[in-house]
Amino acid sequence: MASRIVEFTLNGRLTEVMVKPLTTVQTVLREQLGYTATKSGCKQGGCGSCTVLVDGQPMMSCLLPAEDIAGQDVVTLEGLTPRDGLHPLQQAFVDNYAAQCGYCTSGMILVGKALLDSNPEPLRDDIIDALAGNYCRCTAYEPIIEAIQDAAGRMAASNGKEAHR
């Protein structure tokens, strides 16, 4: 089958790529466009290290055909990072020692972003549910949960609301 052009928004910029059928979003991001914050831990939807946001929803880019994101809005960890400083989630991950080897961190932060966008004051169980598809083999789940709770508080505070934790 012939390659075709897929047009989508990547981190706010209109992007065009030429893809062979069944090329995954992971391959497009990492190998065609050089966005390597999206990791490749298993290529079988098992680890969550390749998580990206598609129209705000966390998805495993290793299982997602590039043709399926045509016209959609894709955000990677590169897109979350502000020009100066860090996003509150990133700062909370640093301050809470929520990254050890770092290989799962990109996926964890993006899952946290999607959660806080839809649920700004998550309960602990909401965070645990949201992280269910993301492996951390350094067993740092507790600091990750704490970091997301911490970020929720920071974001609420910066929105002028009282932080609920």
Place this chain on the structure above:
Amino acid sequence: MTAQELNVVGQSVPRRDGLGHVTGKTVYIDDISFPDTLYLKMVRSPIHHGIIRGIDFSEAEKVPGFVRALTWKDVPKNIYTILCLIGVGPDDEPVLAQDKVLWQGEQIAAILAESEAAATEAADKVRLDLEELPAVFDVEEALKPGAPILKPWGTNYFVYDYEHGQSNAFRKVRYGDVQRGFDQADYIVEERYTTSPIEHAPTETTGCIVRPEPNGRYTVYTNTQALFFSLDNSALILQAPFQNLHFVGGTVGGGFGGKVDVIVEPIAILAAMKTGRPVKYRYTRQEEMRISSTRAAWRLYYKDGVMKDGRIIARQVISYHDAGAYNRHSPYAVTKHAANLSGPYNIPNVHIDAHCVYTNRQPSSAMRGFGVTPASFAVEVQMDRIAELVGMDPWEIRFLNAYRNGDMRPHQKEVEDATLIEVMQAAAEMTGHDLPANLKAMSSWDKEAQHG
């Protein structure tokens, strides 16, 4: 340095790599790419044990993108063992299998191709002519007469031959008179303990990318946990001057001991040498699970002589470590294991035979405290059983038998760093367990403050 500068202990220090991790800027080996890179995939044994009669590359060579194959004949020093660096031998593992295979998954030939997909397809199309041999998967079966013999020296065990000039079929520890201890004991407590293999399963799989440099050197970007250990072994295998290899690493996406064997680098460097092109060799998730070393399976037989008051006066342990097909870190694991089978307890009569056994299973190697953890598991379950038998509190029996500074350990090492008593006192306090006054008064440093 002033006292003002010495202020790190007790403080939380920001991670050096933390900002890289949270922004995705940390560079792992899979994030490095070079033009003209070749991809390496292994042809692996589909059987557990057999003789290699022939390898047919003719169909593989027809795959578009196929570049070349490598076999053992291409490897300058094909048979190696990584712990040769600390005097362990003899060499036992081929980089690429020569005349036989000892485990399902063993690497037989390396395929180089223009893309990962082409390398995978070509590796699948290599035809192997193998004569299957009987296999052995159980450590005790492997030591019985008539078992298939895996090693060229005619046994299925590692020979510990540097003990007092003697050759030993196992790591041996002898201390006191264990039979006399059993004769004096009020109870004999016998138990069998087993542990299973565990895969480290790092989120980032094992791999490296090698680039030939214009000055004749090779830069090796690798996620090994043991950079110079891997460099040294690679240079020995390739018979290359050490200074021709430049290893770049330190960023590891999870290791846990699973990335201290030397498996991917030597063959990838060789491939770069043979082709003059960058070469990438990274395990798939399936290879990480099925091919990379595991924590070993162990089987331990304990026999303790115990007095009515809870003191352990004699211990005999026969233990078996399943090394799988090859050494890797196993001989060292068994030595550490043998030194820890009495646990942190003072036992006057000890007899240990710790066997490092080869089977036709996936090789086992290093993983967090390897060799020691199965010993600790068996020791502590044994302590609970003994406590129950003599009707004693599990805390108290551990204080009663705890080693203290100045005690002699069975492998003839005087204890200098005991803190077991203090750790147990702190643990009791933290968990709200009220210890009797006599246990609270004990000390690792003061043997006068006796139990009871």
